[in-house]
Each structure stands twice: as structure tokens, then as C-alpha cells.
Amino acid sequence: MALTEWLLSAHERGNPDTRLDSRHPGNEAWSEGNEVRPLVHGATYFAELFDRIEATGRGDLILFTDWRGDADERLTGQPGSEVSAVLRRAVDRGVAVHGLVWRSHSGIDEFSHEENRRLGRKVDDRGGNVLLDMRVPPRGSHHQKMVVIRHADAPRRDVAYVGGIDLCHSRRDDARHRGDPQAQSMSEVYGVTPPWHDVQCAISGPAVYDAETVFRERWEDPAPLTRSRRRFRVDRDHVDVRAEPLPPQAPPPPAVPGGTHVVQLLRTYAGRHGRRAYPFARRGERSVARGYAKAFERARDLIYVEDQYLWSRAIADSFVESLQRDEGLHLVVVMPRWTDSDNPVSRLPQLLGRQRAMSRLAAAAPGRVAFYAPENSDGTPVYVHAKVCVVDDTWCSVGSDNFSRRSWTHDSELSAVVVDTAASDHSPYARRLRLTLAAEHLGCGVDGPGYPGDVSEIAHGDGDPGDDDDLARLMHDCPDAVGTFRAFADSAAALEEWHRGGRRGTRPPGRLRPLAPPRLNPLTMALAFPAYRWLHDPDGRPWHLRVRGRY
Numbered sequence: 001m002a003l004t005e006w007l008l009s010a011h012e013r014g015n016p017d018t019r020l021d022s023r024h025p026g027n028e029a030w031s032e033g034n035e036v037r038p039l040v041h042g043a044t045y046f047a048e049l050f051d052r053i054e055a056t057g058r059g060d061l062i063l064f065t066d067w068r069g070d071a072d073e074r075l076t077g078q079p080g081s082e083v084s085a086v087l088r089r090a091v092d093r094g095v096a097v098h099g100l101v102w103r104s105h106s107g108i109d110e111f112s113h114e115e116n117r118r119l120g121r122k123v124d125d126r127g128g129n130v131l132l133d134m135r136v137p138p139r140g141s142h143h144q145k146m147v148v149i150r151h152a153d154a155p156r157r158d159v160a161y162v163g164g165i166d167l168c169h170s171r172r173d174d175a176r177h178r179g180d181p182q183a184q185s186m187s188e189v190y191g192v193t194p195p196w197h198d199v200q201c202a203i204s205g206p207a208v209y210d211a212e213t214v215f216r217e218r219w220e221d222p223a224p225l226t227r228s229r230r231r232f233r234v235d236r237d238h239v240d241v242r243a244e245p246l247p248p249q250a251p252p253p254p255a256v257p258g259g260t261h262v263v264q265l266l267r268t269y270a271g272r273h274g275r276r277a278y279p280f281a282r283r284g285e286r287s288v289a290r291g292y293a294k295a296f297e298r299a300r301d302l303i304y305v306e307d308q309y310l311w312s313r314a315i316a317d318s319f320v321e322s323l324q325r326d327e328g329l330h331l332v333v334v335m336p337r338w339t340d341s342d343n344p345v346s347r348l349p350q351l352l353g354r355q356r357a358m359s360r361l362a363a364a365a366p367g368r369v370a371f372y373a374p375e376n377s378d379g380t381p382v383y384v385h386a387k388v389c390v391v392d393d394t395w396c397s398v399g400s401d402n403f404s405r406r407s408w409t410h411d412s413e414l415s416a417v418v419v420d421t422a423a424s425d426h427s428p429y430a431r432r433l434r435l436t437l438a439a440e441h442l443g444c445g446v447d448g449p450g451y452p453g454d455v456s457e458i459a460h461g462d463g464d465p466g467d468d469d470d471l472a473r474l475m476h477d478c479p480d481a482v483g484t485f486r487a488f489a490d491s492a493a494a495l496e497e498w499h500r501g502g503r504r505g506t507r508p509p510g511r512l513r514p515l516a517p518p519r520l521n522p523l524t525m526a527l528a529f530p531a532y533r534w535l536h537d538p539d540g541r542p543w544h545l546r547v548r549g550r551y
Contacts, residue, residue, distance in 0.1 A: 001394065003419060007291075007417065008029050009028065010027050015281050017281055017283075018285065020213050031206040033206055033256060033259045034256060034259050036201050036416070036429060039161075039202055041175060042165050045163075052159060060094075060149070061095065061152075061246075062096070063146075063212060064147040064148070064167070065099070065100045065145065066116075069168055070167070077181070084123060088123060092126065097128035098130070099128070099129070099130035100130075100219065101142075102133060103225070104132075120239035129240050131243060135224075137538075140410055144412050145163060145166055147160070147161040150212065152250075159204055161201070163201050164199060164200065164386055171196060171385075173198075176377075177380075179196060180194075196385060197384045199388050201416055204259075205254075208252070209249070211265065221280070264417040266290075266397070267412070268284075268285065268410070286408060288401045289409065292389070299392055300326050301330070302329070303389065304388075304434050305333045305389050306335070307333065309335075309403060309404045311532075311537050312353055312404065315404060316356070323361075323368065323369070330368045331370070332484065332488055333369075334512070336381065336382075336383050340383065345531060349535065350536060351528070352529060355520055358517035371517075374441055379499070379503070387400060387401055393426040393427060396419075396429060397417045399414055399415025405537045405538065405539050409538075435475040438478050492513055495507075
């Protein structure tokens with residue numbers, strides 16, 4: 001397959017200020033020779049992250065960005081595995097630890113400025129350097145979720161973690177979806193320990209250097225961490241407010257032997273004005289949106305999406321053109337049944353954004369668009385926080401960005417796109433991840449009613465060529481778009497019928513139930529629209545792009 005047909009060029013990225021692509025040859029904006037392993041579920045990611053940080057030593061480097069960080073979140077569930085304790089021990093061993101955590105909004109429910117400050121203080125007190133970063137547009141946030149580990153004397157062990165999982169409460173769930181015992185407050189429908197579905201990816205090879213460059217560009221921004229003197233004074237009394245110099249950037253790690261994964265990092269940065277402009281993206285960057293647009297132009301069979309949000313007609317229109325162009329194209333979306341909050345100020349605008357997108361898509365391609373929401377074996381809804389998109393088993397994205405105007409234009413976001421060149425007609429990486437996720441949702445590899453076996457090991461293959469064959473046999477109903485679409489529909493219909501019948505008899509093995517667009521009356525929509533449009537889903541594009549409907 002031609003990489004230029006699927007991946008953005010440096011010119012198409014649309015950001016002449018970044019040095020992210022400066023080491024890539026010609027007009028290329030990607031790295032070759034990598035190995036990428038999807039880590040499905042927070043418990044899987046946290047356990048590996050714990051081991052990798054514990055293995056660092058003097059002269060090594062740990063860099064991380066986060067939207068929310070909880071100092072006391074236990075990476076393995078055991079005492080001593082708290083995020084802050086693990087990072088403090090690394091500092092004690094002589095590891096340079098630097099972090100950029102969104103400062104968050106103060107005094108507003110459902111935000112996390114106190115938690116983020118506590119994490120920063122605990123690491124800073126030990127000699128680390130964690131900054132609370134509020135260099136965002138009004139109503140904006142830093143939403144990137146990344147950890148980079150570089151080894152001074154063993155670059156082959158270098159790794160970057162990119163995806164949707166924050167280092168915080170509620171994320172350490174597994175395939176059983178019983179939730180994280182250290183839970184954050186959410187809507188009552190999710191229970192005391194909300195079930196949580198999420199994905200991160202582990203990158204080895206030259207692309208680690210690219211992830212590090214993303215961090216360094218933000219770290220080296222000379223602008224103040226906040227323009228508010230009050231915020232600065234408050235933060236100064238608790239955490240570091242100055243960025244210490246980073247050690248010189250080491251050369252890229254060597255290519256992974258046999259590494260066939262091509263990695264492209266896509267980002268969102270809002271365009272800011274004057275002294276507030278990001279020096280590495282003076283006019284902003286919207287390569288996340290541009291990357292989706294280019295991949296959707298080539299979509300012919302199946303777009304598979306897992307996402308926390310699906311908001312706005314503008315985002316829906318990015319799919320509609322492809323769906324209407326090719327009548328063989330199908331779209332499957334897995335998303336939460338309920339919003340994360342019961343607060344009407346938050347819930348109703350989110351439902352409005354969802355209604356606008358889902359209704360537009362359903363009308364554009366009847367019979368070829370389907371929405372589903374997962375639940376665990378007790379019938380408790382699973383909160384989908386994953387941000388995954390697989391296009392024709394070729395182009396695959398795992399990142400922090402949601403399908404919303406906010407993620408595509410306004411907040412800082414980071415996504416890792418992978419194209420696997422090991423096969424000529426598809427990307428084995430993309431197909432493996434799609435089938436792995438489908439196996440969980442459809443209840444394949446069942447260890448009990450509604451309990452799929454933990455197939456996360458198959459997700460990255462573990463280097464065993466037989467794993468792809470095993471997964472293909474397990475998921476024999478989902479080899480193509482039509483089969484996948486039908487398998488999801490049949491499984492969800494069976495579970496829905498079981499619920500409608502009073503949950504009598506044996507529970508069907510699947511996890512998914514059909515999800516319809518929300519129904520809101522005209523008055524509710526009118527009242528919810530201002531908060532939706534200006535608070536929940538703002539548009540960070542320059543006006544000349546907004547009026548042209550471009551990114």
C-alpha cells in the first residue's frame with residue numbers, strides 16, 4: 001500500500017512552525033521501523049507502566065502529559081504502586097522526571113485542579129519538575145495523555161505510551177468491567193465503581209523520538225504557564241512554576257528488528273493570537289481533523305469507531321460524504337449509553353451534541369450506520385472512554401481526541417496513527433485491534449456469561465504469527481464489513497431482547513445493546529444549545545476556515 005495515500009505529508013499537516021517532521025526525509029511526516037502494541041484496558045496499561053518506570057535508573061528520562069492525574073491512583077492495586085510514589089522513587093534513583101499536567105479550572109465542579117496540583121506537589125517535593133499548564137484558549141484544556149521513557153544506555157528499551165488513558169482514578173479496569181476500586185464520581189447509573197473501557201498504545205522504535213518532540217515543544221514554550229496573576233500566586237505556593245532545562249534530546253531509538261509499523265503522530269492545537277500563540281503552532285494545528293479527512297476519503301468498506309463523545313453535525317458531516325459516496329461503506333460506533341454526569345448543566349448539552357451527530361449520520365445512510373453501548377454482565381453500563389478509529393483495516397488511530405469540534409480544533413490533543421506494512425492488502429495491526437475489541441464486545445472467548453476472556457495479549461500478537469490466525473478463527477463472523485455489521489447487530493439484538501423479556505433464561509454472551517439518538521424536545525434543545533456550543537464544544541478554528549467548513 002502507498003503510505004502517501006493514507007498518511008498526511010508534512011505540508012498537509014498544515015503547521016510550518018513545528019519541528020516534529022524535521023528529521024523525516026523529504027515531505028514525509030511519519031516514522032518507519034516501529035512496533036506498536038495496543039494496551040486494551042487501564043489495568044493492562046498501568047501494570048506495564050509500573051514495571052517500565054520501576055526499571056529506570058540514573059540518567060534515564062521520564063516525560064509525561066496528562067489531563068488529570070491522581071497522586072494516589074495505584075497502578076497495580078497494591079500499596080506502593082501509587083502514581084506519585086512510583087515517580088518519586090524514580091527521582092530517588094536519579095531519573096529526570098518532567099511532567100505537564102493541565103492546571104484545570106478552579107472552583108468548578110467536575111474539574112480537577114486540586115488533584116492535579118497534589119500530584120505535582122508530591123513529585124516536585126522529591127526533586128521532579130511537574131508544571132500545571134494553563135496555556136490554553138478560553139474554555140480550553142490540555143487533553144494529551146502521553147508517557148515517554150528514554151534510557152541513557154539502552155535506547156532499544158525506549159518506549160512511548162499514547163492514547164486515551166489518564167493517570168488517575170477510575171481508569172484501572174479490566175475485561176470484566178467491574179470498575180476501578182479508586183473511582184471518581186460519575187452519574188449514578190454507573191454505580192459506585194463505574195465500569196471503564198479505554199485503550200492506550202505502547203510505541204517502540206524511532207517514533208518514540210517524535211513523541212518526545214511533542215513534549216519538548218510544549219515544555220520549551222516561553223509563555224507563562226498562566227496569564228492569571230491570582231492563579232500564578234496560588235500555584236507558586238504549592239508546585240514548581242518554572243520549567244527546568246531538559247537534557248539534550250538523544251537520537252531516535254533504532255528501528256525495531258522486523259518492525260513493520262509506520263507511525264504518524266497527529267495533534268490539535270488551537271490558533272492563538274499575539275504573545276499567546278504557541279511558538280510551535282502559531283496558527284494552530286488541526287492534523288487530527290485532517291488525518292481523519294484523508295483516511296475517510298479512502299474508506300470503502302468499514303469505519304469502526306470507539307469514542308467517548310460523538311458531537312455536532314459538523315463532525316458527522318466528516319463521515320457523511322464518504323457514506324454517500326460509496327454505498328458499500330458501513331459505520332459502527334461504540335459509545336457510552338449515558339453521559340458521565342447527572343448535572344443537567346453538563347448532561348443536556350452533551351445529549352444535544354450527541355443528538356445532532358447521531359441523527360445526521362442515521363439519516364445519511366440508513367441500514368449502514370449503527371450505534372451501540374456496552375454493559376457488563378450485571379447490566380451496568382460501561383463508560384466508553386476509548387478513542388479508537390479503524391478505517392478499512394488499514395488506517396488505525398488511538399489517541400486522546402474525541403469526535404467533537406473541541407477535540408478537532410480547540411484543545412491540545414495527541415493521536416498515534418499506525419499503518420502496518422506487513423501485508424499488501426490490509427494492516428495486520430489494524431485488523432488485529434478491531435477484532436480484539438469486537439471479541440470483547442461480542443462475548444467471544446467466553447469464560448462465563450457475558451465475560452469474554454482477556455484477549456488483550458492477542459491485540460499485540462506477542463510476536464507469534466499464529467496469533468492472527470487464532471483471532472481470525474475466534475472472530476470468524478467478522479472478517480469483512482458486512483459480516484462485522486451483521487455480527488454486531490445480531491448480538492446486540494439478542495441482548496436487547498433478553499432485557500425486554502425480563503432477563504429470563506441464559507444471558508446472551510454479548511456486551512452491546514443498540515443505542516438510538518437522544519430525544520429532546522424543542523425547548524430543551526433551545527436551552528441547552530448555548531452551553532453546548534460555547535462551553536462543551538467550542539470551535540477553535542480561525543474564522544476563514546470556519547466559514548469554508550475546513551480544518
